Amino acid sequence: MTSRPLDRLDSRILAILSEDGRISNANLAQAVGLSPSPCWQRVRRLEEEGVISGYRAIVDRAKLGSSEIVMIEVILDRHDDEVLENFGRAMQEMPEVLEVMLTTGEYDYLIKVAVSGTRAYEEFLRSKLYRVPGIRHSRSSFVLRSLKERQYDPSLQAG
Numbered sequence: 719m720t721s722r723p724l725d726r727l728d729s730r731i732l733a734i735l736s737e738d739g740r741i742s743n744a745n746l747a748q749a750v751g752l753s754p755s756p757c758w759q760r761v762r763r764l765e766e767e768g769v770i771s772g773y774r775a776i777v778d779r780a781k782l783g784s785s786e787i788v789m790i791e792v793i794l795d796r797h798d799d800e801v802l803e804n805f806g807r808a809m810q811e812m813p814e815v816l817e818v819m820l821t822t823g824e825y826d827y828l829i830k831v832a833v834s835g836t837r838a839y840e841e842f843l844r845s846k847l848y849r850v851p852g853i854r855h856s857r858s859s860f861v862l863r864s865l866k867e868r869q870y871d872p873s874l875q876a877g
Contacts, residue, residue, distance in 0.1 A: 724769070727752065729872035731760055732769070736870040739773040784814070784832035787861040788839055790847070791825035793854045801852040808850040814842050825857070 724732070730750045734741060741749075747757035764770045779785055794801055809818045809829065817830040833839045839858075847856065 728760060728764060728769075731757070731764065732870050733872050735761070735770065735773075736868065779832050783834050784838075786833050786835055786839065787816075787864070788831045788833060789859045789861060790829040790831060791821075791857045792827040792829060793824070793856070794826050794852050795854045796852065797826070805850060805852055808846075812842075812846050814846070 727750055731746065734746055734749055743758050743761070744754050746761070747754040750757060752760070761770070779787075794805060805827075806818070809815050814831045814833055815829055816832055817828075819828045820826065821828050831839075831842065833842055839860075843858075847853070
């Protein structure tokens, strides 16, 4: 977390970079109303402070054969260190698993999985997920359509 609050320019830089991480510094500077050098310094500071933790390519999963997204809620048998570590390690080793979130409420984890269809999902369940020790129960929902995916929204900034 940053030691200082973000100002309007920092928020605008983050919003633009979250939409286009490959924008040139010159174009970014023009978009936020700065000259290139101060803009570059702000981006570097945001990186050094850990506000910007990296840059990624957004991959079209359908073109790679994994067009279906399934959200899986999981309840574990126990919550001791061994079960939690084994579960976390197993999730890291499964390429179909895109995200794993520890949650509050009835379920312990929410897992986002990419597969090529229902048969591939059944195979994932049988050969991978259900073989993970410590899982007591799971519930799955296929995503029909994603209405919004963002990494940053400046209106959520505290301050």
